Amino acid sequence: MLLGIDVGTSGLKAMLLNPETGMSILAYREYDVTMPKTGFAEQSPDLWWKALIACLNELRAKNTAIFEKIDAIGFSGQMHGLVMVGKNKEAVTNAILWLDQRSERQTRAFQEKIPSEEIATVIQNRPFPGFAVPSFMWIQENEKDIYRDCYKIMQPKDYLRMKLTGAIGTEVSDASATAGFDIKNRKWAFDLLDKLGLDPEKFPDCRESVDLAGVITAEAAKATGLRKGIPVVFGAGDQQAQSIGNGAVCEGLFISNIGTGGQIATYSEKDIYDKKLRTHTFCHAVNKAYTIYGAALCSGMSIKWLKNNVFDAESYDEISALAQQAPPCSEELIYLPYLAGERTPHMDPKARGIFFGLTMRHDKRHFARAVMEGVTFSLRDSLELFEKMNLPVERIIASGGGANSKIWLRIQADIFGKEIVVSDVREQACLGACILAGIGTGMFGDVQEAVRKLVTFKKETYEPDMKAHERYGLTYRQFQKIYDANKELFAANGH
Numbered sequence: 242m243l244l245g246i247d248v249g250t251s252g253l254k255a256m257l258l259n260p261e262t263g264m265s266i267l268a269y270r271e272y273d274v275t276m277p278k279t280g281f282a283e284q285s286p287d288l289w290w291k292a293l294i295a296c297l298n299e300l301r302a303k304n305t306a307i308f309e310k311i312d313a314i315g316f317s318g319q320m321h322g323l324v325m326v327g328k329n330k331e332a333v334t335n336a337i338l339w340l341d342q343r344s345e346r347q348t349r350a351f352q353e354k355i356p357s358e359e360i361a362t363v364i365q366n367r368p369f370p371g372f373a374v375p376s377f378m379w380i381q382e383n384e385k386d387i388y389r390d391c392y393k394i395m396q397p398k399d400y401l402r403m404k405l406t407g408a409i410g411t412e413v414s415d416a417s418a419t420a421g422f423d424i425k426n427r428k429w430a431f432d433l434l435d436k437l438g439l440d441p442e443k444f445p446d447c448r449e450s451v452d453l454a455g456v457i458t459a460e461a462a463k464a465t466g467l468r469k470g471i472p473v474v475f476g477a478g479d480q481q482a483q484s485i486g487n488g489a490v491c492e493g494l495f496i497s498n499i500g501t502g503g504q505i506a507t508y509s510e511k512d513i514y515d516k517k518l519r520t521h522t523f524c525h526a527v528n529k530a531y532t533i534y535g536a537a538l539c540s541g542m543s544i545k546w547l548k549n550n551v552f553d554a555e556s557y558d559e560i561s562a563l564a565q566q567a568p569p570c571s572e573e574l575i576y577l578p579y580l581a582g583e584r585t586p587h588m589d590p591k592a593r594g595i596f597f598g599l600t601m602r603h604d605k606r607h608f609a610r611a612v613m614e615g616v617t618f619s620l621r622d623s624l625e626l627f628e629k630m631n632l633p634v635e636r637i638i639a640s641g642g643g644a645n646s647k648i649w650l651r652i653q654a655d656i657f658g659k660e661i662v663v664s665d666v667r668e669q670a671c672l673g674a675c676i677l678a679g680i681g682t683g684m685f686g687d688v689q690e691a692v693r694k695l696v697t698f699k700k701e702t703y704e705p706d707m708k709a710h711e712r713y714g715l716t717y718r719q720f721q722k723i724y725d726a727n728k729e730l731f732a733a734n735g736h
Contacts, residue, residue, distance in 0.1 A: 242258065242308075243260055243313055244311045244315070244678070245258060245678065246674060248397045249319055251501055253296060254268070254296070255296040258671075258695075260694075260695070263694070266303075268296035269296065270295045274338060280341070280343050282339075283337060283338060285335050286335075286397070290400075301466045312682065313684070314678055315482075315674035315676070316474075317398060317671065318415065319479055320414075321372050321396075321419065324336045325393075325394055327391065330403060330404075333387050338371065340371060341376060342370045344372075345590050347378035348370050348375045348590075355433060355436060355437070359433065362425075364422060366514070366518060369590070372419055374420040374437070375420060377394060394443055394445070396419075402476065404461060405455075406454055411475070412448050413449055414450055414526045416429065421444070424512055424514075424523070424524060449475070451677050452681065453474055453681055474678050476526075478523070482671075482674050483498060483641075483669045484496055487640055488692045492633070493507075493635035495507045495635075497657070500643075503620055504620075505624050506533065507627065510530050519588060520630075527680070533627070536584040537623070538581045539581050540643070543580060544612060547612050557642070557646070561609075561649065563606045563608075563610070566606040569655065569712060571614060572602065573598045574603050575595075576596055576608075577592075577619075578594060585622055585623045591731045592724065592728075613648070614656065614713075614716075615720065617657075618717050621717060622721075637661050638662055640669055655709040658705045660705070663698065664697070664699070676691040
C-alpha cells in the first residue's frame with residue numbers, strides 16, 4: 242500500500258492506494274487561512290500536523306489491516322509558501338502562504354537589485370508577493386528576531402515530511418517556485434540570493450522529488466500510528482503532483498485546474514519560458530523535466546467567497562444549480578476574479594475584483610454563473626499565451642474542485658473551445674504523491690508505467706458548443722478590456 246499526503250491551502254488530504262488495483266481510501270480535514278492584517282495570509286504549521294494526525298487516525302480506525310500494510314509515503318503540497326524552522330526543528334512563526342501580499346515592496350527591491358536578464362535566464366519567473374524569497378526578505382527587514390532564529394526555510398509539505406522523518410530538506414519542484422532557484426541547473430541560485438542579502442545557509446539541501454528523504458522515526462510512529470521505518474520520498478509541489486495524478490506527463494496534454502487558485506499547466510522536456518515572464522516555468526517532479534503554467538490567484542477562492550461572504554449558501558452544489566439557470570455570458574454580467582491581485586498574465590498584486598455590467602435584471606443566478614465564467618476567462622488568458630509560445634494543445638484535463646461541477650465543465654469547454662475530460666480519481670494530487678512514492682521505492686519502473694496502470698478518465702466528455710464559444714469570445718475580449726481600463730485605478734488605490 243502507498244500513502245499520499247496533500248497539504249492544501251484549505252485542508253489536508255491523505256490517501257491510501259493499492260498500487261495493483263488502484264483502489265483508494267481518502268481522509269480529509271479542513272482548516273482556514275489566517276488573515277491578521279490586510280494583505281497577510283498565514284497558517285500555523287501545527288495546524289497541518291494536527292490535520293495529518295487526524296486523517297491518519299481516521300484511516301487507521303476504519304481500515305486497520307490496510308493501514309498496517311503501508312510500504313511507502315509521498316507528499317504533495319501548496320506551493321510558494323515560506324515555512325521557517327529553528328535548530329530544534331520547530332516552526333519559529335506562522336507560515337506565510339502564496340496568497341500573502343505583504344512583500345510587495347520587497348518584490349520591487351528584488352527586481353531593482355537583480356538585472357532583468359538574470360531573472361529571466363536563472364529563475365525564469367517574475368518574482369511575486371507570496372513567493373518564499375520575497376516573503377523571506379520581508380521577514381529579514383521587519384522581523385529580525387525571527388530571521389535570526391530561522392535555521393532553515395522550507396515549503397509546507399517539507400515541514401510535515403520533516404516531522405515524520407526528522408530530516409530537513411526540500412526538492413526541485415517546490416524550490417523552483419520560491420524565486421531563488423536556478424531552474425535550468427536544478428539548484429539554489431546562491432549568487433542571486435547573495436545579491437539579495439539572504440543567508441545561503443538558511444536554504445536547505447535540495448533533491449529530486451522521487452529521492453528517498455528518510456524513514457518514519459520512532460517518535461513519528463508513536464504520534465501518528467504509522468509503522469516505524471516506512472520509507473518517505475521527498476514528494477512535489479501540488480501542481481506537479483496533480484499533473485502526474487492526471488496522467489499529463491507528456492507534451493500536448495494540458496491541465497485546467499480550479500482549486501483554491503487556478504492553473505493552466507503542461508509538461509515540457511525543455512525549460513521553455515515566456516520572455517515577458519507572464520507564465521511560470523518550474524522543475525517537474527519526474528524525468529528531470531519542466532512544468533509550464535499560468536497561475537490565477539482566486540479561482541475556487543472566488544466561488545468560496547461568493548458562497549460564504551455573499552450568498553451564505555449551504556453548499557457548492559447550490560452555486561452550481563444557480564449558475565445552471567443563467568444563460569451563457571450571464572446576460573452581459575462580467576466578473577474579474579482578482580480578489581487578491583493576479584499573476585498570469587498581469588503579474589499585478591494591486592489588481593482587484595470587479596462585477597461589470599450590473600442591471601436591475603441580474604440576480605443570484607447571474608452572479609453564480611458570472612463568477613464561474615470570469616474564473617475561466619482568467620485561465621483562458623494563460624491558454625492563449627501558451628499557444629503563442631508554440632506549446633501544442635491536444636487535450637485539456639479538468640482538475641480540482643471545478644471538475645466536480647458539470648456546469649463549470651461545460652463553461653470551460655465552451656470558453657476554451659476545446660474538449661474537456663475528467664480523471665476518474667477525484668484527488669489527483671494525492672494520487673500523484675502516491676505515484677512518486679511508488680517510483681522512489683521501486684514499485685513502478687517510471688512514471689509512464691504508473692500512469693498506464695492507475696490513471697483512467699470518465700466516459701462523459703465535454704465537447705465545445707462552437708456557437709457559444711464564438712459568443713464567449715466577444716465577452717472574453719470585454720473581460721480583457723475591463724482590466725486594461727482599470728489598471729491605473731488599481732495602482733492609484735494604493736492597496
